[in-house]
Amino acid sequence: MDKINAQIADRHDVFYWQTDRAIEPEQAGHIWADRHRYFTDDELLNKVNGVLGRDGLTDIEPLDLDAQTNLGNVNSVRVGRLATGKEVVIRCHPRGVKNGYFHAEAVAARKAKEAGLPSYDTLAIHDYEGGDDYAFQVIDKLPGYAIKKWLETHPDDEAKLLPEIGKEMARLHQIKVSGFGAFDNEKAKNGELVGLHQTFGEAVRAGLPFNIDVLKQYGILTEQQAEAIAKLFDSNPLLDSNEAILVHNDFADWNLLTDGQGITGILDWDECVGGIPESDIACWSTFFEPERLKGFLDGYFSVVQKSDDFDDKFELLRMRYVVSKMTLRLRRYSWEPTDFMREKIETGKTHLTQSMEYFGL
Template sequence: MAVTHAASSLGDGIRVALSDSFGDEITVGEPRQLTGGASRQIWAVDVRGVDGQSQDVVLRRDPPGHGDADRMRAEVACLRAASAVGVPVPTVLASGDTAPGIDAPYLVMDMIVGESIPRKLQRDSEFDEVRTHLADAMGYVLGQIHRADTGTLGMLDAGDPLDAIEAVYRDLEQPRPAVEVGLRWLRENRPARRPNALVHGDFRLGNVLVDGGGIRGVLDWELAHLGDPIEDLGWLCVRAWRFGAEPPVAGIGTREQLLDGYERAAGIRPSEAELHWWEAYGTLRWLVLSQFQSQRHLSGAENSIELAAIGRRVCESEYDLLLILGLLDNIDPSPDVAVPSVHDRPSLSEILELVTGTLRDDVAPVLDGAHERERYLLRICVNLLGIAGRELSAGDRTGEVTELLAALDCTSEADLADRIRTGAVSYADTAVRQLISTAVLTRLRVANPRHVLRPSQT
């Protein structure tokens, strides 16, 4: 795991923060910043008591100067409420709005050892046995979370999640027909709302720690809120969190296993229709959040190749949303037309393919664990080069979409999106379905053709 080193003042701040739990005579090693923190920094540090016994602890803090004390206090409250009902979570050892040397809202907790990388959990032989019951175990843990006492959690948001994600989408001012279809379908088919419970908000592989015995810890409570508990189950079933694997629950199990575990812990079992609605909502939510993340780069607010690359993945969620709503028409693309070129071979698309293959097969494998970040960025570059090569090979298919738009008297996809929103056209109309499917599949077959399911898989 990649680490960086901090000034000693951070270690001093951690030592003072932990004095109530460990006493004044503890010594603290040099903090090591761990990779993986998105909006918050994560530091590991070795703490040694006067008896010579050592313990690894973890500091989570907001970036200095950009703190949200209310949100950090809420995360601490969630961890304690979840722990009280048996949810495996790190023990909070210290927390505060700030401290000398830490200089931001923070919490310190014990370190739980386990694996969180989805592809390892899905494929590595050491997890073969635990995979047979991991979906059930995830359902059981969610049932425990939803039984937590919310009496101390009044600081959490408790609004309508569909209203909230629509507000994010509207603020982007990037109308998309697939999103408008999703919003209308969700409002027309919404199930009765269950009583508010503690909702984790981002429960999926990557945010749980697992070993050969099962789930050892539930992490990252930043998005926790009060709401309909089935939201967490639907989010776990979103196709994006399968990471290419086929089983519908996190790529490791079935919905029946998930619901079996959940029913044992929570005493309720949502219907297939209810779970389906929340899975559709989760897919729409990830679609909009992907738009939001890419816009952070495209607007100039944050220069990031990672965020930029997400912009080409929005069509994956468009496809998934149409698929789960039963509104996807599998349109075959028009045949490629070879365009003569004055240039010698290798062609531009062939050059991109050669460079992509060299970086992927010859350069990436020689980077060791000390270059984890560089390997990650290299994978992004390889993916973007692949997209560029496929787009060149496919040619510009904008004309196909333009013709379908013209048949509906629409000037653009944004125009069609507005008409779906106002009800001027129906998303169930055959011509509308064909147009949206054609546009989404055209984008997806360039961005990530492996994401398109075979007929036998749908």
């Protein structure tokens, strides 16, 4: 595990962490597929209270695998109650696995809240200390229902909520950061968000050879297509940028809360990076069918003006995210062969075809 921890906590050659973390699919399945098994309620309560102190937890709700708090794929998430009566959320990394990003997440969430977005404060962070220890963070519990859950029972609200999602992302993109790509977690301990790359192009090309190789291995790309895609990202002027903004990088229905009218909570900052607006929009688009994009963009561009080169940047970055997401989904399908993952792979093929057609590949 020491070798694995050294690799997965290093985000220098990472475009998207869940895709590019240096770990084999079988190892990922062993660690994360049953991530809720690592601790009992009593153990977790005592562990968290050892960090929170006298105003700690009085109880933790029983684990509910169907709860909206457990829609993610990385942490085991529980709801607890403080002695003051306040509800909090505890996000726990698997036992024995170094997190390496909780501090960056906390700073990003705080900056978003300070900018007026419905984000949260972090009450405490415990870093992995070795052996059978485990990392966790305690954060505010935000109001609302995960959009994914809400739309299951209120499908007609989708058209109303899509512009609201776009508006919220546009507001997020007003937050400036230093540098590009994944943030330096050590510097985040001092409240700074500093990307690990000097240029946006460097951040976009991180992990690209590995991603392309995986898609070739699975027969998604031919050798000629792979070479054309790699060339498209070499010194492309569309990737030139002097200003980095905060990119959530996972602004999906399972990480946004709603009351049915607007967005009441933004969760799960564990993929956040320094980037450009088009990268966050492109990432969002890869989660869903292409038809969903119009309503989102209507909301986004009601807050900010659309740039002249938006379409070219969006398509270029959508291709980069699709190549990354397809790598993740194909490898994950080897240990999680679900209908959901199969559907996401097919959606990815559609996006990839559209992007390749846009650039004539």
